[in-house]
Amino acid sequence: MHGVKAAAGSVPKRECVPCRLSTEINECRSDPCKNGGTCKDLPGSFTCDCPEGFVGSQCETEVNACESGPCQNGGDCESFGGSYLCVCPEGFFGYHCETASDPCFSSPCGSRGYCLASDGSHSCTCKVSYTGKNCEKELLPPTSLKVERVEDTGVLISWHPPEDAVARQLIDGYAVTYVSFDGSYRRTDFVDRSRSAHQLRALASGRAYNISVFSVKRNVNNKNDISRPVVLTTRTRPRPVEGFEITNVTASTITVQWALHRLKHSTVSRVRVSIRQPGDLEDRTVELNSSVAKYTFLDLQPGERYIVHVTTLSGLGTEDHPSESLASAPFHVWTRPLPPRNLTASRVSATSVYMTWEQPPAGAVEGYIINVTTAQSVKSRYVPNGKLVSYTVRDLLPAQRYRLSVTAVQNTEQGQVHSEPIHLYVTTLQRDGTAERRWSQGGHPRVLRNRLPPAFLPELRLLADHDTAEEPSPAPRFTELVDGRGRISARFGTSLSKSITVKTRSRQNCSTTPCKNGGTCVRGAESYHCDCRPGFKGRHCELACKKVPHSCTRLYSETKSFPVWEGGICHYLYKRVYKVHQDICYKESCESTGSKKTTSRYSQQQCSERAGLPLTRSQACRSTCLPGAILHAPGCSAEGWAGRGLPAPRAELPPAAGALRAHRGT
Numbered sequence: 001m002h003g004v005k006a007a008a009g010s011v012p013k014r015e016c017v018p019c020r021l022s023t024e025i026n027e028c029r030s031d032p033c034k035n036g037g038t039c040k041d042l043p044g045s046f047t048c049d050c051p052e053g054f055v056g057s058q059c060e061t062e063v064n065a066c067e068s069g070p071c072q073n074g075g076d077c078e079s080f081g082g083s084y085l086c087v088c089p090e091g092f093f094g095y096h097c098e099t100a101s102d103p104c105f106s107s108p109c110g111s112r113g114y115c116l117a118s119d120g121s122h123s124c125t126c127k128v129s130y131t132g133k134n135c136e137k138e139l140l141p142p143t144s145l146k147v148e149r150v151e152d153t154g155v156l157i158s159w160h161p162p163e164d165a166v167a168r169q170l171i172d173g174y175a176v177t178y179v180s181f182d183g184s185y186r187r188t189d190f191v192d193r194s195r196s197a198h199q200l201r202a203l204a205s206g207r208a209y210n211i212s213v214f215s216v217k218r219n220v221n222n223k224n225d226i227s228r229p230v231v232l233t234t235r236t237r238p239r240p241v242e243g244f245e246i247t248n249v250t251a252s253t254i255t256v257q258w259a260l261h262r263l264k265h266s267t268v269s270r271v272r273v274s275i276r277q278p279g280d281l282e283d284r285t286v287e288l289n290s291s292v293a294k295y296t297f298l299d300l301q302p303g304e305r306y307i308v309h310v311t312t313l314s315g316l317g318t319e320d321h322p323s324e325s326l327a328s329a330p331f332h333v334w335t336r337p338l339p340p341r342n343l344t345a346s347r348v349s350a351t352s353v354y355m356t357w358e359q360p361p362a363g364a365v366e367g368y369i370i371n372v373t374t375a376q377s378v379k380s381r382y383v384p385n386g387k388l389v390s391y392t393v394r395d396l397l398p399a400q401r402y403r404l405s406v407t408a409v410q411n412t413e414q415g416q417v418h419s420e421p422i423h424l425y426v427t428t429l430q431r432d433g434t435a436e437r438r439w440s441q442g443g444h445p446r447v448l449r450n451r452l453p454p455a456f457l458p459e460l461r462l463l464a465d466h467d468t469a470e471e472p473s474p475a476p477r478f479t480e481l482v483d484g485r486g487r488i489s490a491r492f493g494t495s496l497s498k499s500i501t502v503k504t505r506s507r508q509n510c511s512t513t514p515c516k517n518g519g520t521c522v523r524g525a526e527s528y529h530c531d532c533r534p535g536f537k538g539r540h541c542e543l544a545c546k547k548v549p550h551s552c553t554r555l556y557s558e559t560k561s562f563p564v565w566e567g568g569i570c571h572y573l574y575k576r577v578y579k580v581h582q583d584i585c586y587k588e589s590c591e592s593t594g595s596k597k598t599t600s601r602y603s604q605q606q607c608s609e610r611a612g613l614p615l616t617r618s619q620a621c622r623s624t625c626l627p628g629a630i631l632h633a634p635g636c637s638a639e640g641w642a643g644r645g646l647p648a649p650r651a652e653l654p655p656a657a658g659a660l661r662a663h664r665g666t
Contacts, residue, residue, distance in 0.1 A: 035059045053083060073097045109135050123221060131170060131217040131225035140167040141215050141227040142174060148197065150323060152205040152237040158197040159213055159230065167215075168193075175214040175226060176200070180207055190216070206238035206267025206314035208321050235323040238268045238314040244328045247294070251302035251336045251419065257294045258310055258328075265290070270313040272324065275306050287313070303337040303363035303410050303417070337363040337410040339419040346390075350398040350429040356390040357406055357422070365408045369418065372396070373403040375529075376537055382409065398431040517541045517593055537590055545590040552585035 028039040033048035037059030040047045050059035066077035071086035075097030078085045088097035091105040100106070103122035104115035113126040113135035126135035140162035149156040157176070161168050176198050177188040191198050203209065211234065215227035241258035248255040254275065260268060268290045274283040275297050288295060290312075300306065309330040315322030338360035347354040359365065365386040372379045372393055383391065393404060404426055408419035510521035515530035519541030522529055532541035555578060563570050 032058050035062070071097050073100065112136070125223055126225045128226060129228050137170060138167070139170060139215055139217055139225055139227040140164055141230050142196075142213055143230065145211075145213055145230040145232055147232065147234050150234060150237055152239055152325065153201070153203050155200045155203065155209070155211070155234055155236060156197065157200065157211060157213070157232075160196060161193070162215060162227075170217055171215040171227075172218045173216050174198075175216050175224075177212045177214070177229075178203075178209045180204070180209055185209075203236050204267075205236055205264075206312075206323070208233060208235040208315070233321055235315055235321045237323050238312040238325045239264050240325040240328050241265075241271065241310050241312055244310055244331075246308070246331055246333055248296075249333060249336055251338050252300050253296050253298055254300060254306060254308065254333055254335065255294065255296040256308055256310065256331075259293060260290060260312075265312065267314045268312045269316055272311045272313055273308070274310075275308045277301075277304060277306055300335050302335050302360075304335055305412065306333050306335065307331070308333060332414065334410075334412050334414065334417045336417060337365060337408045337419045339408055339422045340368070340406050341422070343404075343406055343422045343424045345404070345424055345426050348426060348429060350431050351396045352392055352394045353396065353402070353404060353426050353428070354390065354392045355404060355406075355424060355426075359387070359389060360408055360419070363408075364410060366411045367409040369407040369409055369421075371403075371405040371407070371421065373405070374400065375539065396428050398428055401425065401427045514540050517544070536593075538592075542592055542594055543590040544593050545588050547586040547588045549584050549586050552583055553580050555580055 026041050027044075027046040028041045031039065032046060033039045033050070034056075035051065035054045037048040037050045037054065040049065048057060048059050050056065053063045053065060055061050055063055064079050065084035066079045069077065070084060071077045071088075073089065073092045075086040075088045075092065078087060086095065086097050088094070091102050092098075092100050099120065103117040103120060107115065108122055109115045109124035109126070112130040113124040116123050116125065124133065124135045126132070126139075129139050129141075131137050131139045142159040142161055143163065144158075144160040146158060147155060148158050155178075159174075162171070171193055173193045174191045174195075175188055176191055177186070178200055179186045185204070189198060189200075200209075200211070210231065212229035212231045214229050217225040219225065239261075241260060242264075243257070243259040245257055246254065247257045256273060258271070260271075271288045271290060271292065272285060273288065273295050274285040276283040284297070286295065297306075297308075307330045309327040311327045312325040313322060314324075340357040340360055343355060343357045345353050345355050367382055367384040367386055368388055368391075370381045370383065370391055370393065391406075393402075396402060402425070404424045405421040406424075407421040410417045410419075510523055510528050513521065514528065515521045515532075517533060517536045519530040519532045519536065522531055530539065530541050532538070535545060537543045537545050564573050
């Protein structure tokens with residue numbers, strides 16, 4: 001009988017040979033399996049079931065358990081009996097050293113962020129310009145930040161997204177932060193990544209702001225990652241001036257005025273005032289301190305149009321990022337034309353004055369305004385003839401002092417522009433033919449023809465009917481019409497049905513205090529005159545006047561020329577054109593402030609006693625008696641008194657008798 005050998009790691013092979021019948025042997029009796037392997041008998045052979053860590057037909061070979069590297073996070077593996085043991089480094093524990101006792105111990109965020117441990121895990125707060133779970137991605141800022149528009153309470157800015165396409169996909173939007181220079185105002189707005197412009201609102205006027213724009217990546221922990229900022233500095237516009245107006249215009253100057261509010265314009269450092277003509281390429285500009293509120297432009301051309309505007313400035317220098325307000329609405333102003341020259345009264349009569357002048361040396365004059373002024377009225381007439389050099393003023397009163405003035409008129413797109421008037425003072429001749437003629441310029445009289453001035457003249461004596469008994473006239477009263485240009489139209493006249501008498505006064509001076517209602521008495525060579533306070537008129541300022549505005553129309557005429565060609569020659573036809581201008585007129589009503597007439601009611605017995613008549617005769621008299629005056633009822637005339645053989649009572653005029661009543665002028 002031959003023995004059976006089991007090759008290691010394989011099932012023994014049985015061979016059939018001629019043999020003799022014998023008894024089966026149990027091969028497991030010899031305990032062939034090593035290292036705790038389990039033997040299993042088979043016919044003519046055996047197998048071994050090896051424990052973990054051993055291999056081989058008889059479990060004789062030990063397996064290296066550390067060969068697969070089961071230990072994590074730098075743990076050391078030790079193999080023993082087919083198994084292994086992980087020796088963990090500091091900060092880790094577990095069968096395979098898989099659990100960290102401090103998640104941030106290994107600095108997972110690196111130098112790009114800050115690690116925060118939580119529940120055995122960690123999170124990274126990335127520094128500026130980084131994002132990602134471990135801050136491993138770079139976050140790029142926007143580019144090309146600029147200011148699109150600046151207002152007094154807002155600024156519009158724009159920018160471009162990052163140039164790198166990957167960086168553009170990382171961001172969720174932009175953060176816009178703006179802070180005032182003094183730190184009193186700070187605000188941050190978030191803008192979606194689809195937009196690349198933003199309007200900053202609710203800013204203070206005239207203040208400087210630092211503006212920063214960041215790329216933003218939003219995180220679930222509400223800790224957003226931001227890029228480096230792109231920064232600019234700008235200043236809002238200050239508020240424009242208030243109350244801008246033209247206060248005075250002459251032939252060569254224009255004066256402007258404005259106002260700055262202490263709080264609204266607290267950031268205004270300077271005011272810029274500019275003027276130019278429409279054809280000028282550059283403005284004439286001056287910058288003034290904010291405390292100045294008025295300025296006069298000098299050396300301008302007469303009769304020319306100028307454009308004036310004012311702006312406010314904030315910031316003192318370029319390093320202070322200055323800004324200026326929007327310009328005020330431009331004023332279009334025409335300087336006055338030059339006035340006529342050498343105004344002279346060539347002929348003077350009792351009711352008219354013929355005056356001449358020279359045309360202005362420069363400018364286009366379309367007409368002249370002739371003003372005739374007395375102490376109580378002004379008459380005006382527009383003569384649409386720019387070549388006029390003489391004019392006759394008619395319908396004057398004898399022995400009266402007048403101020404004649406001539407004003408040049410230039411037509412512009414904005415209407416008529418008037419020059420400064422040139423004045424001439426003239427005293428008309430007396431009606432009785434006395435050849436006394438006086439005229440003056442600037443208020444200084446000169447006597448013509450070397451004649452001495454007459455003695456002090458009586459105020460006025462006009463008798464409408466010498467055969468009619470004199471009767472006291474009513475208290476002084478007259479009306480005037482004043483249009484929007486300040487021109488006064490009035491005509492003085494008297495009623496033909498009554499005689500008007502003014503008592504002749506002896507020579508007086510200021511010692512008698514003749515001026516009433518606060519008027520100032522001014523001495524003259526032979527007389528005096530009263531300078532009245534506003535609201536009072538008259539020789540002695542005895543008239544109180546008030547003006548009431550109302551709508552009116554003003555009719556004026558112009559002479560226009562039209563070219564007509566006849567036979568190859570150009571002729572000009574002249575046509576007078578009348579126009580109606582809507583205006584505001586002022587009706588001025590004046591009443592005497594002196595003592596008014598008082599009437600007393602008497603009985604028939606009292607009337608009879610005062611008249612010296614029996615009661616039966618006094619019944620024909622009026623029951624209303626004027627003390628000290630003639631009773632003009634039937635039978636009470638002077639003839640009636642004489643018929644009774646009684647002297648007529650003395651007629652006394654009231655103090656206001658003889659005053660003129662002026663009516664509305666045409």
